[in-house]
Amino acid sequence: MTSLWQMSAAAIASAVRAGELSAREMVTSCLDRMQRIDTGLNAILGTRAEAALQAAAAVDAARQGGHPLGPLAGVPVAWKDNLVLAGELATAGSRMLDRFRSPYSATVLERLQRAGAILIGRTNMDEFGMGSSTETSAYGPTRNPFGADLVPGGSSGGSAVAVAADLCPLAVGSDTGGSVRQPAAMCGVTGLKPTYGRVSRYGLIAYASSLDCIGGLARTAEDLALWLDASAGSDPADATSVPTQPAITPHLAARRDLRGLRVGVPWELNGPGLDAEVAAAIQNAVAQLRGLGAEIVECSLPSVAHAVPTYYLLATAEASSNLARYDGVRYGLRRDAISRCDAMMMQSRSAGFGDEVQLRILLGTFALSFGYHDQYYGQATRARALICADFARAFASCELLLSPTSPVPAFPIGSHIDDPLAMYLCDALTVPASLAGLPALSQPCGFTADGRPIGMQWMAPALREDLLLQVAHVFQANTDHHLRRPLP
Amino acid sequence: MTTYTTVIGLEVHVQLATASKLFSPAPAAALGEPNTRVHPIDLGLPGVLPRPNAAAIALAVRAALALGGDVQRLSRFARKNYFYPDLPKGYQISQYEEPVSRGGAVPLGDGRHCRLERIHIEEDAGKLTHSDLGTLVDLNRAGVPLVEIVTEPDLRTPADAHTMLESLREILRFAGVSDCDMELGSMRCDANISLMPVGSTKFGTKVELKNLNSLKMVQRALEYEERRQAAVLSAGGRILPETRGWNDEAGESRSQRSKESAPDYRYFPDPDLPPLVLDEAFVEAQRRALGELPAPRRERYRSVHGLPAYDADVLTRDRAIGDWFEAVVAEGIDAKTASNWVMSDVLPAQRERKTPLAEFPIAPPRLAELLRLLASKALTQVSARAVFRHMLAHAGSAADAMAALGLLRIADAPTLQPLVDAALQALPEAKAAVLAGKERALDSLKGHVMRACKGRADPAVVDALLRARLDALRGQKG
Numbered sequence: 032m033t034s035l036w037q038m039s040a041a042a043i044a045s046a047v048r049a050g051e052l053s054a055r056e057m058v059t060s061c062l063d064r065m066q067r068i069d070t071g072l073n074a075i076l077g078t079r080a081e082a083a084l085q086a087a088a089a090v091d092a093a094r095q096g097g098h099p100l101g102p103l104a105g106v107p108v109a110w111k112d113n114l115v116l117a118g119e120l121a122t123a124g125s126r127m128l129d130r131f132r133s134p135y136s137a138t139v140l141e142r143l144q145r146a147g148a149i150l151i152g153r154t155n156m157d158e159f160g161m162g163s164s165t166e167t168s169a170y171g172p173t174r175n176p177f178g179a180d181l182v183p184g185g186s187s188g189g190s191a192v193a194v195a196a197d198l199c200p201l202a203v204g205s206d207t208g209g210s211v212r213q214p215a216a217m218c219g220v221t222g223l224k225p226t227y228g229r230v231s232r233y234g235l236i237a238y239a240s241s242l243d244c245i246g247g248l249a250r251t252a253e254d255l256a257l258w259l260d261a262s263a264g265s266d267p268a269d270a271t272s273v274p275t276q277p278a279i280t281p282h283l284a285a286r287r288d289l290r291g292l293r294v295g296v297p298w299e300l301n302g303p304g305l306d307a308e309v310a311a312a313i314q315n316a317v318a319q320l321r322g323l324g325a326e327i328v329e330c331s332l333p334s335v336a337h338a339v340p341t342y343y344l345l346a347t348a349e350a351s352s353n354l355a356r357y358d359g360v361r362y363g364l365r366r367d368a369i370s371r372c373d374a375m376m377m378q379s380r381s382a383g384f385g386d387e388v389q390l391r392i393l394l395g396t397f398a399l400s401f402g403y404h405d406q407y408y409g410q411a412t413r414a415r416a417l418i419c420a421d422f423a424r425a426f427a428s429c430e431l432l433l434s435p436t437s438p439v440p441a442f443p444i445g446s447h448i449d450d451p452l453a454m455y456l457c458d459a460l461t462v463p464a465s466l467a468g469l470p471a472l473s474q475p476c477g478f479t480a481d482g483r484p485i486g487m488q489w490m491a492p493a494l495r496e497d498l499l500l501q502v503a504h505v506f507q508a509n510t511d512h513h514l515r516r517p518l519p
Numbered sequence: 520m521t522t523y524t525t526v527i528g529l530e531v532h533v534q535l536a537t538a539s540k541l542f543s544p545a546p547a548a549a550l551g552e553p554n555t556r557v558h559p560i561d562l563g564l565p566g567v568l569p570r571p572n573a574a575a576i577a578l579a580v581r582a583a584l585a586l587g588g589d590v591q592r593l594s595r596f597a598r599k600n601y602f603y604p605d606l607p608k609g610y611q612i613s614q615y616e617e618p619v620s621r622g623g624a625v626p627l628g629d630g631r632h633c634r635l636e637r638i639h640i641e642e643d644a645g646k647l648t649h650s651d652l653g654t655l656v657d658l659n660r661a662g663v664p665l666v667e668i669v670t671e672p673d674l675r676t677p678a679d680a681h682t683m684l685e686s687l688r689e690i691l692r693f694a695g696v697s698d699c700d701m702e703l704g705s706m707r708c709d710a711n712i713s714l715m716p717v718g719s720t721k722f723g724t725k726v727e728l729k730n731l732n733s734l735k736m737v738q739r740a741l742e743y744e745e746r747r748q749a750a751v752l753s754a755g756g757r758i759l760p761e762t763r764g765w766n767d768e769a770g771e772s773r774s775q776r777s778k779e780s781a782p783d784y785r786y787f788p789d790p791d792l793p794p795l796v797l798d799e800a801f802v803e804a805q806r807r808a809l810g811e812l813p814a815p816r817r818e819r820y821r822s823v824h825g826l827p828a829y830d831a832d833v834l835t836r837d838r839a840i841g842d843w844f845e846a847v848v849a850e851g852i853d854a855k856t857a858s859n860w861v862m863s864d865v866l867p868a869q870r871e872r873k874t875p876l877a878e879f880p881i882a883p884p885r886l887a888e889l890l891r892l893l894a895s896k897a898l899t900q901v902s903a904r905a906v907f908r909h910m911l912a913h914a915g916s917a918a919d920a921m922a923a924l925g926l927l928r929i930a931d932a933p934t935l936q937p938l939v940d941a942a943l944q945a946l947p948e949a950k951a952a953v954l955a956g957k958e959r960a961l962d963s964l965k966g967h968v969m970r971a972c973k974g975r976a977d978p979a980v981v982d983a984l985l986r987a988r989l990d991a992l993r994g995q996k997g
Contacts, residue, residue, distance in 0.1 A: 115566045128565065135559050137566060234566040241790035269568050270792050349790055352600050355609020356563040360656065372604050372654065399600070399785035408787060 035060040037516075040106045040200040040254040044147065047105035050094060054087035054105030058149050061107040065152060065198045068518060073173045074183075074192035076112050077120060078152035083107070086149045101147030102280070103201075103261055108143055109193040110203040112153040113160060113236040114245070116140050123236045124156040124168040124186075127357045127364050127383030137234020138269065139203060139245050139262045146261035151199060154189030158385045159354065160207050160238040162186050163457045165214070166448050167387040174444070175218060176517040177483055181441040184214030184457075187248065191218040194248045196518050201258055202248045207238045208342050209436070209461025211246030212473035216436035216486025219475045219515060221503060222248045223255045226493045227468030228273040230259075231266030237353040239346035240271075242465050250513060252474070252503035256280045259496055279497045286501050290324030295429035297332045300460050306439045312477030312485040313435050316506075320433075323509060330425045330432070334417040335463045339455055341418065342462040344398050344411035351395030357383060390451065415466050422467045426492045431502060434460050436473040436486035464490045472499045475512035484512075521753060523714040525745050526722055527674035529633075531687065532665050533697045534643070534705040535578040541642045541664035542569030542612065553657035561662040563607030568791050569596075575664035578696050579619055579640045580797065580805040582666050585694035585812060586687075588623030588638050590802050596640075596792040600785045604656055605645035613641035613667075615786040619795065625670070625687045626814060633683045634671040641665050666696075672711070672722065677741035684708060684734050693813050693838045701733050708737055713758070714748045723748075724758040728772060730765045740765040740772055747772075816841055824854035833862050839876040840866065843883055850887030856894075860886060864904070868911055881910050889917040902926050930977035932984060935968065938976070939984045942967035953989055961985060 035057055038046070046052035062080050069075045090105050110116070113123040115133035122128045140150060157167040165173040165188025173188040175181035176196040183192045187204030191214035194202050204211040206224035215222025223246050230245040237243060247258035256279045264275040301313065317327055359365035359379030366378035384392070398407035425432060437457055447454045464471040469490055476487040491499045507513050540547050543560035550556070560567045583590050597615035618639035624632040645661040647654050668687070674680050688699040688706060699706040708731050713723035728744060731737045743765075748758055760779060763772040811819075813835045820831040820841075834841050840861065847857040865886070869879055889910070893903045898921070909920040921927050929935060942964045943950050952960035961982075968981045 113566075115564075121565060123565065131565065133564070133566070135564070135567075233568050236565040237791075239790075268570055270571060271568075271790075348787060352598050352610050352785070352787070355600060355602065356565070356607060358602060358604075358609060360604045361562055361607060362564070373602065376602055376604075396785065399787055401783040401785075404785070404787075 036064050036197045038200065039251055040103060040249060040257055041251070043106045043200060044100075044102060044104050044257070047090065047094065047147075048100050052105070054090040054149060055084060057105050058083050058087040058107050058151060061151055061199050068196055069198060071174065071179060072176060072192050072196055073171050074155055074189040074196065074198065075109065075152045076122065076155050076170055076189070079119060079150065083149050083151045086144070090147055090149070101145060101261070102257055103143065104147030106148050106201055107151045107199040108148045108201045108203065109152045109154050109190060109199045110140060110150060111156050111187050111190050111205055113156060113205055113238075114140055114203060115234045115236070116150060120153065121236065122153075122170070123160070124158040124170060125383065125385070125388070126169040127380075128236075129169075129364060131363055133234075135234065138231035138266045140234065142262050142264070143203070143258075148201070148261065152193075154187070154193050154202060154204075156189055157186035157210075158388050159236065159350070160186040160205060160210055160243075161350070161387050161391050163209070163213060163454050164442075164444075164447065165189060166444060167385055169385060172444050175441050177219060177441065178481075180443050181483065182217070182444050184217035184437065184441060186210040186214075187222075187246070188214045188218075190248050191215050191220055191222065194218070194220045194250060197516060200249060201254055203258075203262075204246050204248050205235055205238075206244050206246040206461075206465065207242045207346060208458045208465045211244075211248060212461050212471060212486070212488055213437045213457065215248050215473040216475075216488075217441040217484060219478075219484030219486075219513070219517070220248050220250055221252055221255055221472065221474045221507075221513060222246060223259065223472045223496065223499070224464065224470060225259060225263065225496055226273065226470045228269070228271045229263045229276070229470070229494065229496070231264070231269040231272045233266055233268035237349075239349040240353060241349060242342070242346055244465075252472075252500045252507055253280075253283055255472075255503075256283045256500045259500070273494070276494055276496075279500055282497060283500055283504055286505050288324045289320060289502060289505055292325045292431065292502065293328055293429040294320060294325045295328050295330035295425050295432045297330050297335070297425065297432055297434065299332050299335050300432075300434035300463070304438055304456075304459070305435060308479040309435050309438060309440060309485050313433075313487055316476040316487050317433070319510060320506070323505060328429050330429060332418070332421040332425055332463060334414065334421045337414045338418060338463045338466060339459050341411045341414040342458065342466060343394070343455060344407050345415065345466075347391040347395030348398045348408050348411075349395065351392045351399065354384070354388070354392055359383075387451070418463055419467045422463070422469060422490075422492075430491070430495075430498060432490040434488050434490070436460060436488040440479050440483040440485055460488060464488075469493055470496045470499055472503055474503045474506060475515075476510075477512055478515070484515075522717045523749055523752065524717050524719070525675055525677075526672045526713050526715065526725075527677070527680050527741060528672040528711045528725075529668075529670045529674070529680060529683065530709045530711070531668040531670075531684070532707040533582065533668065533691060533699060535575050535582075535664040535666060536695065536697050537572060537574045537578060537664055539572055539574070540662035541572055541575050541640070543662050544570070545662065547663050551659060553655070553659060556659040557661070561607065561658055563609070569612060569789070571792065571795070572664065575640065576619075576795065576797075577801075577805055577808075578664075579638070579666050580802060581694050581809050582668075582691060582696040583620030583623065583638050584802075584806050584809055585690050585696065586620075586623040586625060586635060586638070586668070588620035588635060590620050590797060591617065592797055593617065594619045594639075594795045594797075596789040596795065597786045598789045601782060603644070604654065605647050605658075605661070607645065607658060607661055611642060611644060612789055612792070614639035617794075619666075619797075625683050625690070627679060627682050628686060633673045633679070636669045636671050638666050638668050641667060672713075677738045677745060680710060680741055681734055681738040684737060689813050689836065694809055695838070704732075707731075710737060710741055712741055712744050712748070714745070714752060723752075724760050726758060726760070727762045727778070728765055729762055729775065732767075736765060736767050739767065739770070743771060810838070824848065824858075826854060826858055830855075830858045830862065833866075834858060837876075843876050843879075846883035847887050847890070850884055852887050852890045853894075856890055860890065864907055880914050881907070885910060885916060892917055892921075897928060898926065925973070925975070927975065928977050929972055929975050930980050932980060935972075935976055935980055935984055938968045938971045939964075939981065939988060941971065942985075943988060950989070950992075954992060
């Protein structure tokens with residue numbers, strides 16, 4: 032018999048709608064499991080048990096009253112702590128926002144609630160999304176359920192672990208340069224970074240505005256389709272949001288196999304620098320894809336060689352501006368300097384931000400400074416245009432692109448933290464799609480000999496999440512990598 | 520002694536008259552208790568994003584069109600980064616390399632113009648108040664929409680600067696862009712001024728003047744700075760690039776900060792806002808909404824309505840004044856009469872009441888009614904003014920006012936006949952004199968009738984009734 036915590040979001044919602052399962056039961060089960068298991072993981076920064084149980088009771092009452100229920104009715108959802116929910120804390124993993132409580136809600140969380148989802152808890156993350164291991168969180172690192180000494184990836188490490196450890200079937204993350212996909216890969220779950228603008232950013236604590244995307248993490252492509260349908264859509268509160276697209280869930284199972292699908296494998300993302308076991312797992316997956324009828328074509332993205340420096344220049348430049356609001360004047364941490372306001376601001380920022388955040392603010396400030404602006408920020412903007420053009424060319428000859436998600440599987444906690452450059456290179460395969468604003472999905476495709484998950488990344492043309500999810504669904508229907516559960 | 524040419528350029532901030540802020544739904548009128556007119560967006564809370572206000576964009580475009588600017592089909596918002604406690608996000612959203620409008624000019628009234636370099640849209644910052652409690656921050660004003668109008672260094676005298684600002688204010692008020700009130704801060708001006716020897720073409724080092732809170736202050740501060748720089752240069756000194764604050768009470772400016780080390784604002788395009796793309800239809804709609812500007816209207820008042828230049832100037836000080844005047848003329852009133860009444864009666868009364876012309880208690884058709892009565896000689900100038908004052912105090916029509924004031928003429932014979940008969944009886948000598956052919960004696964009879972009805976009798980009717988009675992008497996004798 033399946034335990035409640037093993038159920039997918041789709042299964043929960045349909046059972047709740049059918050009256051076979053109460054939302055209250057479901058939420059209680061998840062909260063219990065969080066309490067039991069998360070002490071060893073540190074994925075959850077805080078739960079809202081009372082409000083969640085109330086919301087669940089409301090769903091149950093609506094069902095009993097014969098009212099229509101949403102597509103995520105009764106589904107417990109955790110959210111990354113850089114999304115704000117009215118009345119709740121939102122720390123962004125930073126000391127700076129230690130006790131900050133938001134008076135308003137992020138569009139995506141409101142939409143999930145409207146769809147019947149029950150928001151149960153906030154997940155740990157690298158401070159302001161700046162990190163690839165969830166080690167820069169001011170609230171301690173999150174541990175990987177596939178090995179307690181391993182990082183879960185980052186920055187949405189808490190959300191990836193919440194799903195991987197079956198604390199909840201669905202979690203919301205954010206992906207600026209791979210922060211949903213890379214932890215999904217390292218924790219053996221499926222993660223979707225939608226097209227830039229497809230999910231409103233309103234209420235997402237900004238890291239790098241031109242790259243930030245809200246993403247979803249789940250155990251199946253089907254659950255991600257449900258998540259995206261509930262979350263996406265144009266929003267007047269986000270001037271960069273794109274028009275609402277048709278729902279994906281009704282057509283998710285449109286394909287039985289991959290016949291007729293041309294999959295491009297850009298050699299720049301599948302070449303040297305890959306961990307041998309990762310490379311082998313991808314080769315194996317490619318063989319499986321061929322077996323499912325896909326046509327594999329070689330292709331090239333010549334400019335992605337510049338993707339990592341381009342990404343770090345643009346992201347840090349934007350971050351240096353986005354994080355200027357944390358000055359101790361209106362909210363957040365304040366160190367009171369007796370004399371001057373500027374001293375107060377400086378001391379507050381020095382005390383509130385961790386080392387990685389300070390490093391990136393300094394980098395970004397430099398990249399925008401007089402005399403260097405064109406050489407760094409300007410040059411990065413031009414490189415970004417080249418990378419976008421590469422993708423456009425590549426998609427002229429294939430429907431999807433495939434690569435590993437991360438060049439390496441999960442590494443031990445503490446092994447990279449003093450080497451920012453090594454950490455930044457973990458993002459080499461995910462930042463190209465971020466720079467081009469394209470949708471990308473990571474799904475499990477194998478394991479290392481010592482049992483660490485390996486993920487593969489699909490990249491699609493803008494707004495083709497439908498294709499990503501259909502193909503991921505077919506792959507999951509024919510493989511079992513995504514079914515391996517680390518914790519009983 | 521060297522004589523100098525003064526070179527002045529202005530940077531004028533004008534608040535756009537919108538209901539809500541540039542990027543948030545909070546009300547744009549920065550009134551009320553501190554920090555009550557704020558939305559999470561204005562506070563720069565974590566996660567908020569700017570929502571462009573289409574009405575503010577429309578007014579900015581209208582300002583650009585009114586000033587002859589070349590409205591850019593694509594412009595871009597940029598972030599100006601600096602730390603200050605009144606700046607909630609740590610950056611101001613402004614426009615930098617790609618402003619909404621380039622070029623344009625402001626007429627100086629004598630055929631000369633002050634050219635504009637650019638007009639860009641930006642948000643206002645909050646306000647700091649220094650008190651015993653420390654420095655207090657009020658963010659009601661944060662996010663209020665502004666346009667910054669930057670001139671070319673075309674002005675040559677402080678008086679020119681004054682004229683330019685007056686002209687600019689008149690145009691922008693006409694265009695409905697802003698009320699341009701310098702005392703209330705809806706128009707703010709910084710001035711750049713430098714001196715160069717007469718005949719030179721190389722500009723001197725410029726100094727920026729701030730804290731200029733009225734048109735007079737702009738002129739006074741520039742005059743002071745002109746003298747100060749001339750004295751420094753004449754003594755062989757060097758002008759330092761600096762910002763100076765004007766102290767109007769002291770009548771002098773003081774150095775605020777040096778510009779040798781300019782702050783680095785690290786401008787870059789705001790990634791939260793797509794480029795501002797204005798299509799032809801939008802720009803044309805703003806052009807239509809702009810209506811007639813003051814200069815063409817003045818010309819029309821002179822040529823079409825035949826008004827003197829003075830009248831045309833007064834009536835075009837404000838769009839509402841001209842509109843009011845035209846509404847009176849549209850009722851068939853002679854233009855000069857309407858102009859006289861608007862200038863010497865309506866406007867002073869309105870100034871006294873401190874209410875907009877739209878709320879003036881006498882509507883244009885009512886004034887027209889009064890002026891028609893005046894034209895038909897039903898009222899004298901003096902009683903017409905009394906009627907006007909009554910209408911001002913009690914509203915209502917001219918006829919109502921005349922009734923209330925007892926100014927209605929008595930012209931019907933049955934009412935006047937007894938008064939005529941009473942006069943003939945009361946003044947037998949006069950009656951006899953008239954019958955004897957002394958026409959002038961008729962006046963004393965008329966006077967008697969008039970006294971009896973406090974002057975309200977229609978003289979023609981009284982005359983006719985008297986003559987009829989006297990003719991009848993002659994007939995009896997004859």
